[in-house]
Amino acid sequence: MSSHAEEPTRRDFLTIAGTAFAAVGGAMALWPFIAQMNPDASTQALASVEIDLTPVKAGQAITVMWRGKPVFIRNRTPEEIEKAAATPVGELPDPESDLQRVKKGRENWLVLVGICTHLGCIPKGQSLADMKGDYGGWFCPCHGSHYDLSGRIRKGPAPRNLEVPAYEFVEDTKIRIG
Numbered sequence: 537m538s539s540h541a542e543e544p545t546r547r548d549f550l551t552i553a554g555t556a557f558a559a560v561g562g563a564m565a566l567w568p569f570i571a572q573m574n575p576d577a578s579t580q581a582l583a584s585v586e587i588d589l590t591p592v593k594a595g596q597a598i599t600v601m602w603r604g605k606p607v608f609i610r611n612r613t614p615e616e617i618e619k620a621a622a623t624p625v626g627e628l629p630d631p632e633s634d635l636q637r638v639k640k641g642r643e644n645w646l647v648l649v650g651i652c653t654h655l656g657c658i659p660k661g662q663s664l665a666d667m668k669g670d671y672g673g674w675f676c677p678c679h680g681s682h683y684d685l686s687g688r689i690r691k692g693p694a695p696r697n698l699e700v701p702a703y704e705f706v707e708d709t710k711i712r713i714g
């Protein structure tokens with residue numbers, strides 16, 4: 537394989553992690569002042585991160601840390617969205633439509649807490665070279681849970697879909713989680 541093939545994998549991880557870290561760093565600098573004024577506000581500041589999604593191209597995924605948990609952000613391709621949306625909800629162990637798990641008009645962005653709902657492992661599927669399971673999303677090798685392109689459990693012991701954290705778009709390609 538040429539070095540070109542490896543490039544997207546590496547890029548997936550570093551750019552956004554840097555941005556998220558900077559945002560949290562800024563919040564921490566405010567800590568002593570806010571803590572004196574209002575403990576709730578200080579907790580809130582630390583509890584959210586802003587992520588610039590501009591570098592994440594279609595088909596790529598990145599992982600950011602939020603409240604000590606990995607959050608998977610995937611920029612889904614039109615084919616992936618179509619596949620996720622076409623899945624009959626009645627066939628799902630934890631029935632949720634794809635639209636219930638994304639923001640309307642921005643269906644390409646899938647944001648998930650990257651923790652298996654079985655016993656808490658971190659599923660594979662973020663890197664291009666990772667196993668993605670039978671449904672093209674994520675695969676938890678601990679006990680074999682397969683998640684689909686919407687992060688929904690499809691096969692294996694996990695009881696629930698991967699959690700979608702509270703988040704919002706603050707700009708066209710920027711989200712705030714928490």
Ligand code: FES
Nearest residue numbers: 652654655676679
């Ligand atoms: S922790 Fe993921 S399958 Fe058991």
